Amino acid sequence: MAATDPMLDSGADFRTRLQNWLPKIVLAPSFAVMVIFVYGFIAFTIYLSFTDSRMLPSYDLVGWQNYERLFRVRQWDTALVNLGIFAGLYIVISTIIGLLLAIFLDQKIRGEGFLRPIFLYPMALSFIVTGTAWKWILDPAIGLEVTMQRWGWESFQFDWIKDSEMAIYTIVIAAVWQSSGFVMAMFLAGLRGIDNEILKAAQMDGASNFQMYRRIILPQLRPAFLSAFVILSHLAIKSYDLVVAMTDGGPGTSTWLPALFMYEYTFTRNQMGIGASSAVIMLMTIAAIMVPYLYAELREQK
Amino acid sequence: MAIASSDNAIRSNKVARTFIYLFLLLFALFYLMPLGIMLVNSLKPLSEITAGGMIAMPNEWTIEPWLSAWSTAQIGVQPTGLRPYFINSIAMAVPAVAISTVAGALNGYVLTKWHFRGATWVFGLLLFSCFIPFQIVLIPMARILGLLEIAGTTYGLILVHVVYGIGFSTLYFRNYYAAFPTELVRAAQIDGAGFFQIFWRIMLPSSGPIIAVCCIWQFTNIWNDFLFGASFASGDAAPMTVALNNLVNSSTGERPYNVHFAGAIMAAAPTLLVYIVAGRYFVRGLMAGSVKG
Numbered sequence: 001m002a003a004t005d006p007m008l009d010s011g012a013d014f015r016t017r018l019q020n021w022l023p024k025i026v027l028a029p030s031f032a033v034m035v036i037f038v039y040g041f042i043a044f045t046i047y048l049s050f051t052d053s054r055m056l057p058s059y060d061l062v063g064w065q066n067y068e069r070l071f072r073v074r075q076w077d078t079a080l081v082n083l084g085i086f087a088g089l090y091i092v093i094s095t096i097i098g099l100l101l102a103i104f105l106d107q108k109i110r111g112e113g114f115l116r117p118i119f120l121y122p123m124a125l126s127f128i129v130t131g132t133a134w135k136w137i138l139d140p141a142i143g144l145e146v147t148m149q150r151w152g153w154e155s156f157q158f159d160w161i162k163d164s165e166m167a168i169y170t171i172v173i174a175a176v177w178q179s180s181g182f183v184m185a186m187f188l189a190g191l192r193g194i195d196n197e198i199l200k201a202a203q204m205d206g207a208s209n210f211q212m213y214r215r216i217i218l219p220q221l222r223p224a225f226l227s228a229f230v231i232l233s234h235l236a237i238k239s240y241d242l243v244v245a246m247t248d249g250g251p252g253t254s255t256w257l258p259a260l261f262m263y264e265y266t267f268t269r270n271q272m273g274i275g276a277s278s279a280v281i282m283l284m285t286i287a288a289i290m291v292p293y294l295y296a297e298l299r300e301q302k
Numbered sequence: 303m304a305i306a307s308s309d310n311a312i313r314s315n316k317v318a319r320t321f322i323y324l325f326l327l328l329f330a331l332f333y334l335m336p337l338g339i340m341l342v343n344s345l346k347p348l349s350e351i352t353a354g355g356m357i358a359m360p361n362e363w364t365i366e367p368w369l370s371a372w373s374t375a376q377i378g379v380q381p382t383g384l385r386p387y388f389i390n391s392i393a394m395a396v397p398a399v400a401i402s403t404v405a406g407a408l409n410g411y412v413l414t415k416w417h418f419r420g421a422t423w424v425f426g427l428l429l430f431s432c433f434i435p436f437q438i439v440l441i442p443m444a445r446i447l448g449l450l451e452i453a454g455t456t457y458g459l460i461l462v463h464v465v466y467g468i469g470f471s472t473l474y475f476r477n478y479y480a481a482f483p484t485e486l487v488r489a490a491q492i493d494g495a496g497f498f499q500i501f502w503r504i505m506l507p508s509s510g511p512i513i514a515v516c517c518i519w520q521f522t523n524i525w526n527d528f529l530f531g532a533s534f535a536s537g538d539a540a541p542m543t544v545a546l547n548n549l550v551n552s553s554t555g556e557r558p559y560n561v562h563f564a565g566a567i568m569a570a571a572p573t574l575l576v577y578i579v580a581g582r583y584f585v586r587g588l589m590a591g592s593v594k595g
Contacts, residue, residue, distance in 0.1 A: 119333055298422065
């Protein structure tokens with residue numbers, strides 16, 4: 001803006017000008033915070049991922065070395081395989097359970113208002129609380145296994161949480177417990193949005209319930225499927241607290257996920273360069289899922 | 303809850319309905335089971351848990367584990383119980399929720415009613431910032447908090463939660479205000495009302511529900527956060543989630559499971575209470591943050 005002489009400006013003029021600038025002035029702090037703390041920090045971390053930073057940030061560039069080393073480290077391999085298992089099962093099982101609960105709840109169920117909050121409350125809990133509960137429930141020494149044995153089923157065994165091959169599956173159980181109710185709510189909202197006239201017409205044409213769901217209802221739930229997939233996959237990639245609370249990555253490093261890897265390498269093992277590169281990979285993976293989704297949503301709103 | 307019941311056109315017979323009810327009840331049990339186990343075992347003497355397994359009512363009821371978890375249990379190196387950390391979490395969550403909600407309301411107002419070039423871009427950038435994995439900001443954040451000399455303090459955590467809470471709070475208010483009639487704002491403008499007057503007299507009085515949604519969402523998220531708490535405030539300023547994790551994962555010798563469960567319920571209590579009192583708004587917040595990104 002050109003400099004103006006305040007003496008020549010009438011009071012009213014100044015007020016109008018201020019009013020014109022006020023919206024931007026009000027937005028400015030949030031904008032600045034976002035630019036610095038989100039995008040500036042992302043840029044800084046990306047930069048660090050190309051440096052030889054160890055315990056402290058260093059500014060000496062080393063090219064792609066950290067990424068090359070990252071993909072040679074055994075624990076990163078473990079973390080990626082675990083993420084594949086965890087995310088795959090978590091998404092599929094939560095979606096199936098959520099969809100079934102939503103469809104069943106949508107059958108004019110008595111007590112729906114009582115059941116729905118029960119399905120959904122785990123979503124209000126901290127993953128540390130969920131982890132603590134499931135850690136001891138699945139602990140063979142005091143939880144499910146020993147209880148079943150005391151009740152007379154002496155050969156009952158369920159010690160996955162202590163078994164490095166199986167421990168990752170116990171994380172899936174707890175995570176599904178926490179978020180399948182949320183998926184139910186998304187599908188239920190979708191089901192309630194379907195036009196009943198179409199269903200009635202189909203019914204008059206003699207369509208069976210199964211046919212109606214397969215041909216009419218499920219295809220209309222496509223946006224809900226997409227939302228569920230996007231939200232669950234982004235939660236899976238960010239998963240950290242639940243693993244820390246349940247197994248702390250163990251036994252050994254068998255339940256490491258990328259988020260644990262990043263934390264361990266950066267803050268415990270003083271390999272900040274490698275830690276930063278793992279964070280960049282996490283960001284890119286989430287961006288690949290979220291950006292197209294958000295872009296489509298934003299365009300749709302216009 | 304917000305979802306209205308619809309007239310469903312699906313027919314079903316008796317057998318199918320019985321199966322549906324059984325299925326739903328079974329899952330209700332599955333969801334309630336961990337909370338029930340925590341509650342029951344937090345009221346048992348430890349010897350009953352180690353000798354009798356978990357899934358039984360206590361023979362002897364005791365509130366000893368609760369007292370211990372609250373005021374004497376060993377957290378890290380000190381036998382302080384969870385009380386100071388519970389207070390930390392409140393001191394962190396209340397200002398962070400308030401500041402991020404106010405900022406979100408103003409941002410949403412500007413982005414919808416004072417449209418300027420690039421507004422969609424600003425919003426898009428804010429929106430994406432809601433979903434980043436926070437690992438990508440941990441290293442620089444640690445540096446900045448160090449430079450500002452608020453590393454390891456509750457102030458530091460407030461700053462962090464405000465910064466990364468603004469995205470979601472803006473998202474809520476923007477989507478809510480987008481449906482608010484712009485004509486009212488223009489009419490007030492013609493009558494000579496200013497920027498803040500319009501916000502205060504016209505927007506705010508009808509913002510009750512979205513303020514509730516936003517506060518509840520922010521509170522739940524901030525209270526439940528573990529990553530930032532563990533990274534930036536271990537020690538005396540640790541929030542409740544970090545203290546609970548220390549309690550559960552660092553006890554030596556015989557593990558006081560009953561104390562762990564009592565502590566876990568304490569950590570869950572505030573968000574659970576909010577959910578019970580205002581579940582409707584919590585669900586709305588969840589949906590607004592997902593279905594309509």
